[in-house]
Amino acid sequence: MKIQSTILGEVEALESEILTFDNGLPGFENEKNFILLSIEGNEVYQILQSINSKEVGFVTANPYLFISDYTFDLNESTVESLDIESEEDIIVLTIVTVKEPFNASTVNLKAPVIINTKSKKAKQCILENADYPIRYSIDANMQKDMG
Known part of the structure; x- marks a missing residue:
């Protein structure tokens, strides 16, 4: 199946890779089906x-x-809605707010995206009891790790 992406152009994807967000993403509630695409290189x-x-x-x-x-x-409701049986079944991602220059970009640690790799169900969760920032600088940390 072919998917159109403003970022990557036309890409080929398998239907078995489609992730379902039952409630969409905040601000994009009508968008329920996504696919995770690699960026070459x-x-x-x-x-x-x-x-x-x-x-x-x-x-x-x-x-x-x-x-x-x-x-x-x-x-518990998130665990149930995503059919999570084991921690090994999930991957956690953060959404990047891309800025110019790119090293000024930030990641949203307050609202991670949780994906169950078995059920292909996904959800963006807003962490209520965590003090993680919405805008965590990728540059400061990457410099530290690469330095």
Whole structure:
């Protein structure tokens, strides 16, 4: 199946890779089906792309690349709605707010995207009891890690 992406152009995707967000994403409640696309030559970032709207795509990253002790608990309703049986079944991503220059970009640690790799159900969760910032600088941390 072919997917149109403003960021990556036309890409080929398998229907088995479609992620379902039952409630959409905050601000994009009508967008319920996405696919996670790799960016060729880039191990850090991916695109969470709507399969229906080419202009709805988000740059995402693994938050543990920026903050190794990132931790939170999912509430029971989230665990149930995503059919999570084991911690090994999920991946956690953060949405990147892309800025110019790119090293001024930030990641949203307050609202991670949780994906159940088995059920293909996903949800962006707003962490109620965590003091993580909405705008965490990727530059300061990447410089530290690479320095």
